[in-house]
Amino acid sequence: MTIPTPAVAEAPEPQTPSPRQPGWWRTNRLALIALLVLIPAIGIGVGWNEWYSYYGYGARKVTAVEVPDKGTVKVAGAEWGPIRSGEIKDTSTLNMPEGTRLLAAIVPVTPDGKAVSCEPPMLVQQSTGREWTPMRSEVGIPYSYDENDTCVSDLADEKDPESAQPFSLTVGFVVPDDVTGPFWLDVDPRGDGRFVRFSIDP
């Protein structure tokens, strides 16, 4: 009887210097690149969709088309301008509050053929972005068929919708004395993301 020789632990096989294991980043590089592309793409896609559902379809004014000084511009099927603007100095017959100015503007509009429609013009102080909309009955100026603050054009021939006549937008704004120009007068034609922007300093 001999003492059995204890089993010798097998020597671990000498590690063959395997080719360097590719790292995790390298293994997943395709997916990582895809993520790099897809995450911003989703952000942009969702953002654009939200933006477009609000501002798109010409529903709101987005892009200003600036009108050259004393000039005109063609937007949304009509020619806009040249603008006349100024301060109404004699307001003795009107109901004006103290410490305010009445600024007025007249914008001739010449439709190409079909009638155009638009929002009432808005007066925007360039330095602050404060906005005023037209006032009329509030200062005691009665309604007049010839002085509209929105786009209303008669047809030269009632049967021909392509015969819209030129007309003018006539608007007045009540602004505090301490609000000084220059201003923009923005007119937003419906159904177009662009809007007409006159620069005035009455």
Add this chain to the structure above:
Amino acid sequence: MKKVLPWLLTLVLLAGAWVLNAVALPEGSSEASFLTPATVGHAATARNLTLTVTDVRAARSIVDPTGRTLESTWVVVDVDAEALDSQYGATLGFAELTVGERTFRATERIESFFRARLVPGVPRSGAVAFELPSDALKGTGTLRLGIPSDARYDGLVELRVDLGDIPVEDAITLPATDWTRS
């Protein structure tokens, strides 16, 4: 230790849930209005609006600027108001008086300052009137005024009014909406 740990964890989680439940704002808070507290005679600002309630009165009948008389129980609120940045869509579109569980909107039966146009930097004045049941002139009422007709996410001016304290006049002639004259 091993037996205690799950119970301890359970307690911690329960306590956490209780705290969370206790501090959570009521449902709908995310769209609640931003309220600016105000008092009679002092200007308050809420987003695009600066407003002063100059008086709160009560009467059994009111006469509107066109001369129409309406008998009921009325609370009349005199207001000076102006817009701040934009006149676009700026009207006094929100006027509600909450008494107890009931909320009343300003009357549209007469010409009033309700839905009057507001101008940036140029104050206008007028009055809004609330028609109440005859038993409602008691306790504290909460008056909320603002520009948006839908006041979610938007600013409102809020006043507490002691309705029992207001003397009830026989008739009040509502001022016509006009520029504020000092």
